[in-house]
Amino acid sequence: MTNRVSKGSLFPYCLWILLFVIAPIALIVYYSLLDLEGKFTLSNYQSFFSPAYIKMTFTSFWYAFLITFFTLVISYPTAYLLTKTKHKHLWLMLIIIPSWINLLLKTYAFIGIFGLYGPINAVVEVFGIEPKQILFTDFSFIFVSVYIFIPFMIIPIFNSLDKLNPTLIYAARDLGASSFTTFRRVVFPLTIDGVKSGIQVTFIPALSLFMITRLIAGNQVITLGTAIEQQFLVSQNWGMGSTIAVFLIIIMIIIMLVTGQRKGGRA
């Protein structure tokens, strides 16, 4: 009886997954096998393994890595300090609120902020430094992307830090561990799951960023996301666009597996 109920209770869930996850992915795979005339072919996959796309995959990876790295470096200490504050949920709220604003709107705001006559250059000028065009550089691209991803990284880390039992820290200190050792041996390993989910929600979207690459990086950074957009909207080569999307999905699955939480071994 229990067995039957548990199987049956999966039904709505499976239906949902089938309709809104499996079916779209199957469609993408199907389109990736079509050429411009709508005939079945593997030529799209062949062209993906050309130097241009391989290079693009690596640049996407590199920038996604940089973005995730800086986001983590900023978010972990922030989340840690947040848990120490008095009104931590209020502070967390204040950090999360900007993520409710439309991404494009925030990006446009940065065009003004980074502009030649924007506030940053005005400040720089006070110190007697020539104003410089900050837009359309690697710096501006990474800065804006990190800014956008920070709330998504902070939430899971904050949650795992918040759940951490403080008596474990006291115990470590009692046993003579320095504060650095306590962090390295106790706090960090116990919050690694938060870090992992933070990395997932940052790295995966960072791989396929596309509007920011044009608006903030002026197309100096070309990611897989840009290529997909171009294939669908300009070249109207849905096959090639889908092929790139298939590889993006594969990469995402790999990342999920690598950063996924293990079943055993948890305290």
Add this chain to the structure above:
Amino acid sequence: MKPLIQATIAIIIVCALLLFAANRLETAGSQGSKDTITVYNWGEYIDPSLIDQFTEETGIQVIYETFDSNEAMMTKVEQGGSAYDVAVPSEYMVQMMIEKDLLIPLDHSKIPNLKNIDPYFLDLAFDPKNKYSIPYFWGTVGIVYNPNLIDDHLTFTTWEDLWDPSLKDKVFLVDGAREVMGMGLNSLGESLNSKDDELLKKATDKLITLSPNIKAIIGDEITPLMINNEAAVALTWSGQAADMMWENEELDFAVPKEGSNLWFDNFVIPKTAANIDGAHAFINFMLDAEISAQNNDYVGYSTPNAAAMALMDPEVIEDERFYPGEDLRDKLEVYENLGLKWLGKYNEYFLKFKMSIR
């Protein structure tokens, strides 16, 4: 079991709602009637007071919608979701829509004001005898620049000026494969419709040598940058340049003598049309000399309407930058529809160039 059934029902309801909404969207548009037409145009591309005037004169209500790329427009027409009665695609898209059988032939007897159009702009290769389309505005691709921010000797009468070493990190390009690859081909003295792999490779190599000068490849965001003196040189369409120069009087515009692109945006009646008579009436109305002159004044692009030009400020129509003389006009080429295979190649080479600029 109860929550289970509820969850299943919830999913079914969501799907039913989605289907219903999709169905509604599809039928909503096609319920055309005698007294409305739907006009599908580029953003900021008509004097809005003329729409009211048209309604006053004919009693036909106008539903006005806008698009921001030819491809997006064609996709919507192709899906057949809405009953667009008049659309305004560019010339290569007219050709593509004719090939895909998406247009209704125009009845010239219902558009007597066709006689106002300069014959130079009629019967062009993309639509012989104007069977499907009538030009609305035209323009070129050229270079808008701010003389205060660059060396005096650069006037961009030749594409080579873009390669000048003094322009390091100062050039902005528009994010369009046809425009940028076309510029590369033109700078070699070749046709911007070339279908020759060797030539495209050569053009790409030539463009790659331009990399050090390129600051960014962007879209419409270039307009505020030029207006605020943040950018010095940009490859762009003449109409967009006119907008910038309207806001910032320091700017200047040039079409290099090696040649460039000549483009047209054209009235067409898509297959989705529900009020074909109304669509003809609207096109005829817009071609009227006085109406057209007023519209040109508002939009600021170059008009093919000779009768309207006679009514316009002579200073505007004598401006060689936007109404180039015959000798330069002969060097200008209209984009041909390259077909998806070659369009794909242009885009591949453009991507290769984009990846080289850093």
